[in-house]
Amino acid sequence: MTNQDTAVRAEGLVKHFKDTKAVDGVDLVVPAGTVYGVLGPNGAGKTTTVRMLATLLRPDAGSATVFGRDVVADPAAVRSQVSLTGQYASLDEDLTGLENLVLLSRLYGFGKAAARSRAEDLLEAFGLTAAAGKQVKGYSGGMRRRLDIAASIIITPKLLFLDEPTTGLDPRSRGQVWDVIRTIVAEGTTVLLTTQYLEEADQLAGRIAVIDTGKVIAEGTPGELKSAVGAGSIRLRLHHADQRDHARTVLAEALGAEVELDDDPVALTATLKPGEDTASQGSHALGELSRSGILVDDFSLGQPSLDEVFLALTDKVDA
Amino acid sequence: MAFTETKTKSDQESLAQIEKERLRGLLAAGERPQAPSPLAAARAFGWRAMLKIKHVPEQLFDIVLFPIMMLLMFTYLFGGAIAGGTGDYLQFLLPGIMVMSIVMTTMYTGMGVNIDIQKGVSDRFKTLPIWRAAPMVGYLLADAFRYAAAGAIMFGTGMVMGYRPSGGPDGVLLGVVLLLVFCFAFSWIWTWIGLIARSEKTVMSISMSILFPLTFLSNVMVDPSTMPGWLQPVVNNTPITQLVDGVRGLFDGAVDSGAVVTTLLWSAGFIAVFGFLTIRAYNRK
Numbered sequence: 023m024t025n026q027d028t029a030v031r032a033e034g035l036v037k038h039f040k041d042t043k044a045v046d047g048v049d050l051v052v053p054a055g056t057v058y059g060v061l062g063p064n065g066a067g068k069t070t071t072v073r074m075l076a077t078l079l080r081p082d083a084g085s086a087t088v089f090g091r092d093v094v095a096d097p098a099a100v101r102s103q104v105s106l107t108g109q110y111a112s113l114d115e116d117l118t119g120l121e122n123l124v125l126l127s128r129l130y131g132f133g134k135a136a137a138r139s140r141a142e143d144l145l146e147a148f149g150l151t152a153a154a155g156k157q158v159k160g161y162s163g164g165m166r167r168r169l170d171i172a173a174s175i176i177i178t179p180k181l182l183f184l185d186e187p188t189t190g191l192d193p194r195s196r197g198q199v200w201d202v203i204r205t206i207v208a209e210g211t212t213v214l215l216t217t218q219y220l221e222e223a224d225q226l227a228g229r230i231a232v233i234d235t236g237k238v239i240a241e242g243t244p245g246e247l248k249s250a251v252g253a254g255s256i257r258l259r260l261h262h263a264d265q266r267d268h269a270r271t272v273l274a275e276a277l278g279a280e281v282e283l284d285d286d287p288v289a290l291t292a293t294l295k296p297g298e299d300t301a302s303q304g305s306h307a308l309g310e311l312s313r314s315g316i317l318v319d320d321f322s323l324g325q326p327s328l329d330e331v332f333l334a335l336t337d338k339v340d341a
Numbered sequence: 342m343a344f345t346e347t348k349t350k351s352d353q354e355s356l357a358q359i360e361k362e363r364l365r366g367l368l369a370a371g372e373r374p375q376a377p378s379p380l381a382a383a384r385a386f387g388w389r390a391m392l393k394i395k396h397v398p399e400q401l402f403d404i405v406l407f408p409i410m411m412l413l414m415f416t417y418l419f420g421g422a423i424a425g426g427t428g429d430y431l432q433f434l435l436p437g438i439m440v441m442s443i444v445m446t447t448m449y450t451g452m453g454v455n456i457d458i459q460k461g462v463s464d465r466f467k468t469l470p471i472w473r474a475a476p477m478v479g480y481l482l483a484d485a486f487r488y489a490a491a492g493a494i495m496f497g498t499g500m501v502m503g504y505r506p507s508g509g510p511d512g513v514l515l516g517v518v519l520l521l522v523f524c525f526a527f528s529w530i531w532t533w534i535g536l537i538a539r540s541e542k543t544v545m546s547i548s549m550s551i552l553f554p555l556t557f558l559s560n561v562m563v564d565p566s567t568m569p570g571w572l573q574p575v576v577n578n579t580p581i582t583q584l585v586d587g588v589r590g591l592f593d594g595a596v597d598s599g600a601v602v603t604t605l606l607w608s609a610g611f612i613a614v615f616g617f618l619t620i621r622a623y624n625r626k
Contacts, residue, residue: 076468077467077468078464078467078468080625098470101468101469101470102470104468105468106464106465106468108461108464108465109461110460110461111461112460112461112462112463112464112465113460113462113465114389114393114460114462115460116392116393116396116397117389117392117393117396118396121389121392125385125388125389126465126469128377128381128385128388129377129382129385129466129469129471129475130374130376130377130469130470131374131375131376131377131381131470132372132374133374136374140367140372143363143367144367146360146363147359147360147363147364147367148359148360148364149359149360157396168359173465175367175368177372177373178367178368178369178370178371198359201359201361202359202364205359205361205364205365205368206364206368208365209365209368209369210368211368
């Protein structure tokens with residue numbers, strides 16, 4: 023791949039903080055023009071990795087380039103191509119939304135009038151016009167996020183880092199942020215997204231790197247990762263607790279799968295067989311249950327959770 | 342009533358949709374103005390600091406009330422004991438107490454720098470194509486405005502209380518300028534501490550433990566010749582004593598050029614050493 027096809031190429035990135043190795047040899051190749059997901063729990067090293075790629079931290083070892091420019095040797099060139107929306111909104115809380123964007127536009131070099139019109143246009147595009155004159159300290163989490171992302175595209179970046187853009191947001195705000203990310207990518211900007219949610223990576227990312235204790239433990243398309251982990255699970259809540267043992271037998275026969283009883287006396291979970299169609303396994307299981315006269319209050323067909331992905335992947339590493 | 346209000350608000354919220362078409366247009370425009378000059382960047386940060394004063398005017402209490410309090414307290418509390426009368430003492434005290442109160446408020450700069458780091462704003466500033474020192478210089482420019490305001494307030498209060506400068510308007514103006522130059526230079530200590538300290542509280546306690554001895558062990562309140570012999574050389578050579586000698590001389594119309602030059606040398610030294618440390622710490626963070 024040439025420089026223009028590869029947005030990020032990182033090899034063996036390492037960063038220590040005192041005694042802890044926050045990042046312990048991370049390799050990444052992010053193709054240009056896509057959303058690339060970095061998935062991992064708190065403390066896995068996601069933020070540290072992103073900060074090194076965005077030239078905010080100097081790696082202790084290893085190297086990284088952004089569109090062919092080295093993050094250590096040529097940070098100014100990297101900075102001119104990237105934008106970062108950090109985990110905590112990097113805005114001045116005392117200032118209003120409009121003032122924040124005007125200030126940053128001025129700092130990007132826009133003249134007074136141009137800065138103001140750019141700021142107003144961005145507020146409008148992000149549905150923040152009504153709050154333009156309010157101090158950011160009074161903004162909701164979703165509004166802050168939107169303003170923060172707006173600040174990141176004052177100049178259209180070639181690569182946008184979004185560090186956990188939806189952590190702590192309500193579902194509606196999360197949907198809005200996803201819409202924004204899709205629009206940004208459709209216009210040609212590469213997005214490197216970190217997240218704790220498999221669902222989010224699945225919805226948005228073309229490729230995902232799973233990172234844990236400072237190392238990439240798996241990499242691939244969402245489909246590849248999921249099939250490596252299993253096909254997910256069925257979770258049931260029954261109407262009568264005394265039907266649970268019966269239900270367990272029925273499910274085990276119908277699916278040929280492992281069925282676990284939950285702590286909740288009316289709930290049980292069946293792990294689906296990997297490689298087979300999840301939806302048809304689900305409807306088959308439901309059919310068998312109703313034929314056996316078992317009353318089901320609640321039925322959910324879940325993708326593997328991040329926990330399951332991790333358990334599966336870390337098991338593999340140990341073996 | 343409350344119910345209606347809530348409903349109106351959520352209606353408004355749901356109207357606030359992301360406008361994808363508009364967003365697309367903004368992204369596609371791809372405008373890239375030239376990076377701002379160091380001066381323009383520093384001015385933008387100065388503007389930011391002024392906006393903060395506008396939105397959080399409470400922060401002005403410190404710089405308005407503190408100096409007036411100091412002036413009133415020391416004049417009427419100690420004037421009689423130290424100089425045998427408040428009038429004479431005010432004549433001696435005003436330049437010094439002005440230096441003391443304003444130098445003490447310089448520590449707020451360090452706290453501001455530290456808060457920016459805690460809140461993540463400085464991450465944003467660091468990824469901008471600007472002169473690296475611009476955020477600090479912007480802070481210091483706005484602070485210079487605050488110091489000038491504090492100086493004017495103290496001088497005005499002093500005049501009301503009966504202070505008369507023999508140095509005339511020129512002397513007073515030059516004295517204040519000397520004080521501002523020193524404060525600008527001295528503040529680089531706090532920008533550095535603001536960058537390396539863990540929290541704003543740490544910044545405050547470090548600043549206090551430097552500022553208190555530094556300003557009290559000086560000729561602000563009393564003539565150093567009344568101090569024990571071993572202490573005199575120390576007190577006479579601190580930057581604050583030199584600054585007070587310089588400002589007092591200019592106010593009184595008896596210019597102590599030695600003290601003025603020494604003060605300017607100290608200022609240059611502070612900028613060289615702590616400006617360097619500040620920028621280094623800023624780049625490393």
